[in-house]
Amino acid sequence: MRKHQVLALVLAVLSPLEALAADIVVWHAYRGGEKAAFEKVVAAYNAKPGNPNKVTTLAVPYDAFADKITAAVPRGKGPDVFIYAQDRLGGWIEAGNTVEPIDFYLDDAIRGRYVPATFEAMTYRGSVWGLPLNYKCIALITNKKLVKDPPKTTAELEALAKKLTARDAGKFGLAYSYGDYYYHAALQNGFGGRVFDQGKPVMDNPENVKAAQYLQAWIKAGFMPAEPSSALITSLFNEGKAAMVFSGNWFLGEIASGIDYAVSPLPVISEAGGKPMRPWITVEGVYVAAPSKAKDAAFDFVKYVTDVEAAKVMALEGRQSPANAKVYADPKVAADPILSAYKKQVDVAVPMPNLPEMTMVWSPATTALGAIIRGGDPKVALAKAQEKVAADVANLRKGK
Amino acid sequence: MTAPASQDPRLQAVHVARFHAGLAAGLVIALGLSWAWLRGTASAGYEGRARKEAVGALTGLAGEVEQAGGEGDGVRAALQAWQAGQPAGTVGRVVVLSGARLEASTDPKDAGDRAAPRRLAHDEKPVFDRAQRMRGIVIENRDQEEKKPELEVVLEDGRFSMAAPVRKGGEVIGAVEVVRPAAPPPAAPGVPAALLALALPVVVFLPLRRAGRIVAGLAALALFAAGVAGFGAYAQRLVGGAADAIQALSAAGVLGLGVLLFVALGGAARFRSALVRNRVAYAYTLPAMVGMLVLVFFPFFYGILISFTGQTIYNTSAPLTEIWNGLHNYASILGDFSIVHRAEDGSLALSYGNFYWTLIFTVVWTVTNVAIGVSVGLVLALVLNTKGLALRPIYRVLLILPWAMPNYITALIWRGMFHRQFGVVNYARMLFGAEPISWFDQPFTSFLTALATNGWLSFPFMMVVSLGALQSIPADLYEAARVDGASRWQQFTSITLPSLKPALVPAVILSVVWTFNMFNIIYLVTAGEPGGATEILITQAYKYAFQQYRYGYAAAYSTVIFIILLVYGVFQNRVTRATEGI
Numbered sequence: 002m003r004k005h006q007v008l009a010l011v012l013a014v015l016s017p018l019e020a021l022a023a024d025i026v027v028w029h030a031y032r033g034g035e036k037a038a039f040e041k042v043v044a045a046y047n048a049k050p051g052n053p054n055k056v057t058t059l060a061v062p063y064d065a066f067a068d069k070i071t072a073a074v075p076r077g078k079g080p081d082v083f084i085y086a087q088d089r090l091g092g093w094i095e096a097g098n099t100v101e102p103i104d105f106y107l108d109d110a111i112r113g114r115y116v117p118a119t120f121e122a123m124t125y126r127g128s129v130w131g132l133p134l135n136y137k138c139i140a141l142i143t144n145k146k147l148v149k150d151p152p153k154t155t156a157e158l159e160a161l162a163k164k165l166t167a168r169d170a171g172k173f174g175l176a177y178s179y180g181d182y183y184y185h186a187a188l189q190n191g192f193g194g195r196v197f198d199q200g201k202p203v204m205d206n207p208e209n210v211k212a213a214q215y216l217q218a219w220i221k222a223g224f225m226p227a228e229p230s231s232a233l234i235t236s237l238f239n240e241g242k243a244a245m246v247f248s249g250n251w252f253l254g255e256i257a258s259g260i261d262y263a264v265s266p267l268p269v270i271s272e273a274g275g276k277p278m279r280p281w282i283t284v285e286g287v288y289v290a291a292p293s294k295a296k297d298a299a300f301d302f303v304k305y306v307t308d309v310e311a312a313k314v315m316a317l318e319g320r321q322s323p324a325n326a327k328v329y330a331d332p333k334v335a336a337d338p339i340l341s342a343y344k345k346q347v348d349v350a351v352p353m354p355n356l357p358e359m360t361m362v363w364s365p366a367t368t369a370l371g372a373i374i375r376g377g378d379p380k381v382a383l384a385k386a387q388e389k390v391a392a393d394v395a396n397l398r399k400g401k
Numbered sequence: 402m403t404a405p406a407s408q409d410p411r412l413q414a415v416h417v418a419r420f421h422a423g424l425a426a427g428l429v430i431a432l433g434l435s436w437a438w439l440r441g442t443a444s445a446g447y448e449g450r451a452r453k454e455a456v457g458a459l460t461g462l463a464g465e466v467e468q469a470g471g472e473g474d475g476v477r478a479a480l481q482a483w484q485a486g487q488p489a490g491t492v493g494r495v496v497v498l499s500g501a502r503l504e505a506s507t508d509p510k511d512a513g514d515r516a517a518p519r520r521l522a523h524d525e526k527p528v529f530d531r532a533q534r535m536r537g538i539v540i541e542n543r544d545q546e547e548k549k550p551e552l553e554v555v556l557e558d559g560r561f562s563m564a565a566p567v568r569k570g571g572e573v574i575g576a577v578e579v580v581r582p583a584a585p586p587p588a589a590p591g592v593p594a595a596l597l598a599l600a601l602p603v604v605v606f607l608p609l610r611r612a613g614r615i616v617a618g619l620a621a622l623a624l625f626a627a628g629v630a631g632f633g634a635y636a637q638r639l640v641g642g643a644a645d646a647i648q649a650l651s652a653a654g655v656l657g658l659g660v661l662l663f664v665a666l667g668g669a670a671r672f673r674s675a676l677v678r679n680r681v682a683y684a685y686t687l688p689a690m691v692g693m694l695v696l697v698f699f700p701f702f703y704g705i706l707i708s709f710t711g712q713t714i715y716n717t718s719a720p721l722t723e724i725w726n727g728l729h730n731y732a733s734i735l736g737d738f739s740i741v742h743r744a745e746d747g748s749l750a751l752s753y754g755n756f757y758w759t760l761i762f763t764v765v766w767t768v769t770n771v772a773i774g775v776s777v778g779l780v781l782a783l784v785l786n787t788k789g790l791a792l793r794p795i796y797r798v799l800l801i802l803p804w805a806m807p808n809y810i811t812a813l814i815w816r817g818m819f820h821r822q823f824g825v826v827n828y829a830r831m832l833f834g835a836e837p838i839s840w841f842d843q844p845f846t847s848f849l850t851a852l853a854t855n856g857w858l859s860f861p862f863m864m865v866v867s868l869g870a871l872q873s874i875p876a877d878l879y880e881a882a883r884v885d886g887a888s889r890w891q892q893f894t895s896i897t898l899p900s901l902k903p904a905l906v907p908a909v910i911l912s913v914v915w916t917f918n919m920f921n922i923i924y925l926v927t928a929g930e931p932g933g934a935t936e937i938l939i940t941q942a943y944k945y946a947f948q949q950y951r952y953g954y955a956a957a958y959s960t961v962i963f964i965i966l967l968v969y970g971v972f973q974n975r976v977t978r979a980t981e982g983i
Contacts, residue, residue, distance in 0.1 A: 075718070092950070095715045105501055105521070105529045126537040200544040227822040228839070297523065357714055360948050368932040375842055389754075393949050397713050398545065 022053035023295030025302055028070070028080040030063040031319075038319030042311040046302060054298045056082075074099045074290050081293040082302060084134060087122040087284045092357035094125050101289040102128045106300050115307070116344075119324035122284035122352035131286035132307040133324030135315065137249045138282040139177075139187060140346040141265050142256075147244035151265040154275070158245070158268045162224035165244040174224040176234045177247035179216060180374055182366040183281060183353075184247060188212045190279035190351050191270045196362055197354050202394055204366065204387035205380070213370075213379035215272060220374060247280075250322060250343060264342040266349070280346065281353035284324060316340055322347070358394045365389040416614050420621040421606055423665030428599050431629045431657025436595045438649045439636045446640070448556065451583045455561040456554060458483075459579045462493055463552075463565040466577050471569040472497050477505040477517065490560075490582040495567070496521070496532045497575040503528075504575065532576035535566035539573050559583055591636060598632040618665065625661055629654045708957035714950035730957035753844075753933040754941075756961075763917060763937040766848070770916045771909060773856040778863025779901075785864070786871045797868075804861035812925035815854040819926075844934035847927045851935060855922045859915075863908060870904035871897070910973045914966060938962045 031039050043056050059080065061069055067089050073079035075098040093099040107129060112120065119133035143151050147165055152158035162174025178184045189195075192215070194208035203209075219225060226233065226243075237243035239257040246252065247267065256262055267278035287306055289299045305311060309331070312323035316334050322343045328334055329344050353359070369386035373379050462483045469475035472495075480493050484507045487493075495505040495517075503525070506517040515522075521529050531553065538551055552565040561581045566573045602624035609620050633650040640646055663669055676683060708731070710724045734756050742752050751758055781800060785793060803811065818825045819840040827837035840846045874897065882892050918939045923929065929936040929944075936944070939962060946955035 092714050096717050098718065102530050102533055104498075104533055105526045127540050128533050128537055200541075228820055230817075230820070232817075233820070233823060296526070357950060360950065364929075364933075364944065364948060368930075371842070371931060375839070396954070397715070397949060397951055398547075 023298040025054055025056045025082060025295060025299050026080040027056055027058045027302070028061050028083040029058060030061055030066045030084070032060070035319040035321060036060055038315050041318065042306055042314050046305050054301065056302055070099065071096065074292065077292040079290050079292070081290055081295055081299040082287060083290060084285055084287050087286055087355040088353060088359060090130060090286065090355045091125055094130060095357055098291045100130045101291045101293065101296060102130055103289060103300060104129050111304065114327050115324050116326045116347055118282055118347060118350055118352050119284045122282065122355060123286050125355055131288035132303050134285045134287050134307055135321040136282045136284045136324050136347055137251065137322065138343065138347055138350045139184060139247045139249045139267070139280045140343055141267050142246045142248055142252060143263050143265065144238065144241060144244050145261040145263050146241065151263060152268050154271045155268050156271040159222060162245065163222060166224040168223065172242045173226050173237065175245045176226055176229055176237050176243035178229050178231055178234065179225065180229060180367070180370055182363060182370055185216065185370060187247065187267055187278045187280035188216060190281070191276055192273050197356060200356060202358065202362070202387060202390040204390055205383040209383055210379045213373045213383065217373060217376065217379065250339070253339065264339050266342065266346045277349040280350050282347055282350045283353055358397070361393040361397070362390055413614060417610050417612070417617045419667060419670065420617045420665045421610065423661040424606055424621040424625055425603050426664050427625050427657040427661030428602060428628050430660045431653045432595050432599050432632055434653035434656065435632055435636060435650050436591055438653065439591055439639065442640050452554060452561065455563060455581050455583065456552065458487060458581060459552060459563045459565050459577065462579060463567060463577045466495055466567050467569070471567045471574050472504050480505040480507055488582065492580045494528065494578045495575060496528055496578065498532055498536065499574065501529050528578055531564045531578060535564055535576045536573040539566050556583065559585055591639065594635050595632055598628045602628040621661065621665060625658065629657060704956050705960055707953055708960045710953045712953040717952070730954050731961070734957055734961060753936065759936055759938055759941050762935065766937055767913055767916045769852055770855050770859060771912050773852070774859035774863045774912060775905070775909060777856065777860040779867050781860065781864045782867035782871055785868055800864060801861045803857050808858055809921050809925055811858055812854055812922050815850065815857070816926045819850045841927060841930040844931060847930055847935045851922055851926045854926050855916065855919060858922070859912060862912065866904055866908040867901060870901045874900045906977065910977070913969070917966065
């Protein structure tokens with residue numbers, strides 16, 4: 002009897018370590034500099050003294066990533082940890098056996114170390130499902146040669162844009178994909194608008210209508226190009242024909258080497274009482290796969306990769322904007338104008354909804370925006386979109 | 402099997418033996434299925450009763466814990482009181498979410514330094530996650546006004562493992578978890594009865610082996626019926642004779658009868674001998690058959706199966722029987738005739754999402770595209786076929802180029818050319834003083850952009866086909882026609898067109914199918930703009946599946962497309978047969 006107790010005690014002491022020592026497979030979709038930085042972080046984790054785990058990475062092409070996760074993970078064939086944006090999170094949670102809830106592991110120190118909005122993006126129906134790694138959102142990108150002081154308010158922006166526009170020469174003060182709902186959301190959220198309220202679609206709320214009317218005023222003022230596709234905006238900016246652009250850090254890689262640019266937060270909306278434009282954030286989260294055999298070890302890695310040390314490498318070498326808020330106190334990160342500009346932006350931004358119903362919003366919203374851009378009544382267009390989204394969501398939920 | 406052969410006693414014996422084997426095989430199938438059904442029903446009924454009792458115990462505990470305030474000593478007392486009324490081996494736990502606490506437990510392991518209240522240990526994460534899940538269900542029911550059962554019941558290793566939320570002031574603060582042993586299900590009933598029903602007819606048939614064919618055949622059928630009916634009556638009495646019992650048992654009987662007839666009438670023997678005779682051929686085709694089965698037929702039939710369910714992203718893991726909704730998807734696709742609706746200002750407007758609008762658009766899209774492809778292709782072929790044309794190989798290569806380029810690249814280029822401000826099409830219009838058009842804002846102009854793109858992509862194929870056929874027309878036909886005084890037009894309609902027909906008809910048929918399902922062009926050029934007006938059936942099905950996650954509905958939509966093309970295929974087969982004579 003006594004022997005058993007001793008054995009049990011020994012096992013109890015050893016078990017936390019025992020449970021941690023594991024081989025962990027991580028799937029990511031990084032290439033180039035991001036991949037190199039991520040692998041450096043993984044190598045540092047593997048070499049960490051006292052760490053019994055071994056992490057191996059697998060780069061999966063981005064196009065196939067989400068489908069692979071959907072197909073492989075619930076059947077137990079996937080990785081232990083994977084990295085993806087929050088837009089698919091709700092769908093994976095609803096489908097089940099894909100993402101592991103991690104509330105159990107979290108304490109206030111972990112909860113508090115991220116930019117709040119990015120942490121919110123990892124929350125679905127009251128539970129936390131992953132830790133945020135980095136975020137992307139749009140901000141104001143200006144051509145330094147044309148714009149000395151980036152506008153702080155929309156009133157300044159309009160005046161400046163009008164001054165810099167010469168339609169006959171194909172020159173525009175401002176260019177952004179205002180026909181794309183993702184970009185329009187910055188104005189809409191700035192006016193206090195939203196897509197879902199308590200999980201139910203509310204496309205035609207008065208704030209959304211107001212934002213749409215405001216967009217119409219901008220279009221009427223004529224300082225933006227028609228049908229602004231992303232390729233068009235890139236070429237206009239690179240030819241010095243667009244002075245200001247609203248875009249995310251993905252745009253920076255496409256800027257021609259001869260263009261001197263600056264990034265600053267989007268202006269505050271004078272017409273909305275000085276409230277800031279609030280773009281949507283896309284947050285890449287690190288998730289523990291539900292069927293993983295080594296969840297404790299997997300979470301240990303998730304915690305590490307979203308901590309300050311790793312975030313610094315990912316920021317400075319991978320050129321990501323880390324979700325970890327503490328890293329911005331680092332002198333090197335703080336000195337980086339782009340990183341700090343996006344950080345300023347994300348502090349007022351809102352996470353893009355991670356509900357699976359969001360996919361049903363895009364198409365009707367684009368249609369409504371199209372009608373609004375052509376000068377249609379925003380109220381009617383948004384009401385129509387609301388009707389369509391509500392019907393689609395109801396149809397989806399009916400099968401549940 | 403001619404008449405004299407049946408008098409051959411040896412053959413006669415073979416036939417009777419077949420009846421005997423068929424009787425045995427048929428009975429095995431029918432009784433096996435009936436028995437499996439009986440077993441399933443019996444254990445399901447048992448499990449249902451046991452589950453009800455267990456859930457009663459769970460909800461009772463949850464109520465008492467809520468009454469005791471959800472946490473604190475009151476909860477521990479309530480749990481102890483509840484435990485007294487439970488069968489041995491029952492374990493109850495109360496978990497509080499905030500701080501991941503085990504508030505109370507009657508698990509014998511939770512004693513000594515593991516006694517509640519304490520923080521949940523590392524290996525108890527599933528307990529915590531379960532409580533979190535309960536909270537999620539309550540939140541969802543509240544937000545979506547749904548009525549999902551707010552509890553979780555799992556039967557594992559002969560025990561019910563259950564959980565229910567604990568509320569305090571409207572919010573879920575934790576959960577109760579109960580593990581309660583379920584009495585082992587009773588042994589499956591009816592094994593001796595099934596064996597008896599199987600053995601008796603087979604034994605009784607033995608003396609009949611010397612009888613004539615007809616007598617033996619009738620006897621086999623009668624014995625089969627007696628065996629199945631006997632077991633059926635027994636099974637029905639056992640489960641209480643519900644309507645679904647009769648249904649399930651008669652289905653098993655019919656299947657068994659089919660097997661009996663298949664064996665008895667020589668089908669099985671013929672099948673076997675065909676397999677043996679052509680074994681080399683079957684061996685060669687086996688890999689292809691397996692490949693087709695796995696890669697084509699399985700997904701195809703699975704898709705059709707899905708189309709009868711309400712599968713969406715929310716219930717992909719649910720068994721198909723649970724989400725079965727019969728013909729509902731088809732009814733809602735085909736039964737919605739509201740092609741037009743009243744717009745806000747009272748005028749009539751088209752509903753672009755409607756199936757029939759999309760079908761009409763798809764047909765118009767197909768007909769116009771094929772017409773353009775054939776006419777442009779034919780004209781260019783005629784031009785290229787001109788005798789003594791200089792630099793003909795160069796023209797030919799240039800004209801085939803659109804076909805050689807990957808079509809999504811072409812599609813994206815054309816989309817760019819129709820840009821309102823920077824597109825070359827509007828630029829050309831402005832050179833002539835016309836106003837620029839927003840091509841994708843109106844259904845008709847949007848349709849034109851897709852039509853232009855696809856026309857550009859489809860004429861080279863028709864041109865190549867026509868050119869080949871043109872060169873095979875003997876020149877002396879034209880010579881004779883000229884001698885007879887036929888005009889150029891008469892030559893074209895009486896010689897060229899009829900000679901092209903055997904080559905053109907199959908090409909047109911093919912191109913109809915391609916264009917009908919031309920996903921890339923619509924998806925990339927118009928993207929259904931404006932408002933889904935220029936969506937064709939296949940892109941619409943894609944949207945249902947991958948933007949709205951309604952897998953069952955999308956599968957039904959695809960099946961409808963398949964049926965349309967199937968009908969077309971049957972129709973085209975007749976037309977091709979008509980042209981074969983030329």
